[in-house]
Amino acid sequence: MVISDSLTGVLLVGPLKRVSVWQNALNDEDRYLLTIVYAEKGLLGKLPDKGYDVALLDASSFKSPRHLLGAIPDIKAAAIYVFLPGDIPQDKLAQIRAKLEQIPAVKNTFVEAPNLRALLGPPRQRAAAPIPGGNGQSHPQNETPTSSNPLIIAVWNQAGGVGKTTIASNLAYVSAERGFRTLLVGLGTPDYVPLIINGLKKRPNLTGWHSNPTTEGLRAVIQRSSSNLHVIAGFPDMFSESDYQDIADTHPASIPNLANMALKDGYKVIIFDAPPSQLAASAIAAANHLVLVARASQEGVYRTAVAYQTVTEQLEGVYRFDPANIRVALNGLQRGHGLSADIWHDRVAAMTSSFPPVTASIPDFSQVLDIQDKRAFPVQQDSDYRAAITPLANSLFGYQRSKNGQTYAKEKSFLGITFRW
Ligand SMILES: Nc1ncnc2c1ncn2[C@@H]1O[C@H](COP(=O)(O)OP(=O)(O)O)[C@@H](O)[C@H]1O
Ligand SMILES: [Mg+2]
Structure with missing residues (x-):
């Protein structure tokens, strides 16, 4: 569901430390309407059943890969991105990714780099x-x-x-x-x-x-x-x-x-x-x-x-x-x-x-x-x-920026990754 032409509904699910990094990256613009569900180590409660444009999920919020795969079809988001932990054995990881990628709403999966700094890449340029x-x-x-x-x-x-x-x-x-x-x-x-x-x-x-x-x-x-x-x-x-x-x-x-x-x-x-x-x-x-x-x-x-x-x-x-x-x-x-x-x-x-x-x-x-x-x-x-x-x-x-006449592409890059919807 697109909330309005210029507002994008984003659901963030993950541990506080992960979600606050996402939040920092998204907070630099006021066109995101963020819904945040904090969930540490598998302690995820019920997810909101509202619709979103984009959902970013940290897999560690779910008790097991089975719980993750079971929950995703219920998430009403046009595009879902899943962050998997980097310490899963390769063959297991490949299995989970294959299953995730069969779900149409899942647009991409990422395996957490051991070093987030490398994932972030060079600092973003600003005006x-x-x-x-x-x-x-x-x-x-x-x-x-x-x-x-x-x-x-x-x-x-x-x-x-x-x-x-x-x-x-x-x-x-x-x-x-x-x-x-x-x-x-x-x-x-x-x-x-x-x-x-x-x-x-x-x-x-x-x-x-x-x-x-x-x-x-x-x-x-x-x-x-x-x-x-x-x-x-x-x-x-x-x-x-x-x-x-x-x-x-x-x-x-x-x-x-x-x-x-x-x-x-x-x-x-x-x-x-x-x-x-x-x-x-x-x-x-x-x-x-x-x-x-x-x-x-x-x-x-x-x-x-x-x-x-x-x-x-x-x-x-x-x-x-x-x-x-x-x-x-x-x-x-x-x-x-x-x-x-x-x-x-x-x-x-x-x-x-x-x-x-x-x-x-x-x-x-x-x-x-x-x-x-x-x-x-x-x-x-x-x-x-x-x-x-x-x-x-x-x-x-800061200065007051003009909000008139701006059209937004349905695309956002942060953490070195481009999300589109
Ligand atoms: N630019 C300044 N010129 C003169 N005195 C200052 C200046 N900035 C702070 N002070 C004084 O220095 C002292 C320490 O400042 P403070 O702001 O309490 O530092 P901090 O919070 O880092 O410990 C205070 O007595 C304050 O009045
Ligand atoms: Mg002080």
Whole structure:
């Protein structure tokens, strides 16, 4: 069933980590209406019996090849693609593929490559526009966030005190100011977010979500900074954070599920202030964009190269981020001290592949600390800070693209594979 001329109904069935990679790949356009069924290791319940244009199935969601073959005829999709695990013996694999390919709706089967990076191929090219005052390189522009194309940003680096919380909170302010319903989630311990935003308290906080991971539970922990800017405060102390450590990404109280519920509740932009601790991995798993914050020092070069490799190559065995969805912010630049933005960038780029350009070069402004002490946002009170962070905001919150007169081919390539319907 074609839902409308320009909307394509896509059913994704698989474990959370697999499906979030698919979701990332499809989220860059707002013409897909995604239906997601998470299913780990054969724990698949009943599939929705609505019709779809395309279905992508991870075979590991089904208990056995027999269950897979039995379920497929009931899936109403014009084109079905099946991803088989790579560790099945060759002869068995050939048998399953032969049976699958007899089903008319099954357009292709793929055997999971041991290395997802190889499957992904070179990074996708995006529309590029030069950033005035940037480091001379073109930069991929993102599109305006919408319900079907929401922005979930993790602001992160494996370093403390580099300006993550300051950047996350000011980006959230700018996002809300541009009209997007925005949720800022503090993940620090103890969290600095309630200390720097006017009117916010340390409670309620993430602990409340942990004990009640439902829509009501979510609403109950949200504090309002302005009509569009809502905030969840992080943990007040180490003990409450340690209770949270063992929560798997599939658990209802997980950070990815928090993001999903917040999207369902109408947020268009979610910003995680991700700490250097373990919890960052869940925020990164939930995010579709990453802002790497670093200091322009040699230490910043090393930390950023490692952080970048972690998220682009493998995170728990799954390729996470397309370099096109990563932005780099250099914070606290001081004239005559440390490395210049260009030299810093050259050094990280020499240690990594496809390292993105520096989107924002934010100088060290003595006012920042004072403004935050008064619980105001530096972007509100300091035009220099605003000017420095604006290229980052523009590249994330994007420009409004015209939706008129566009015709779409029924084709989509991602993960190095072309799907047609
Ligand atoms: N561009 C800047 N200029 C001056 N001070 C800054 C700047 N960015 C952040 N700070 C200050 O540096 C300290 C650490 O920043 P913060 O955002 O809390 O870092 P992180 O979250 O990475 O630990 C804070 O006191 C903040 O006010
Ligand atoms: Mg912080």
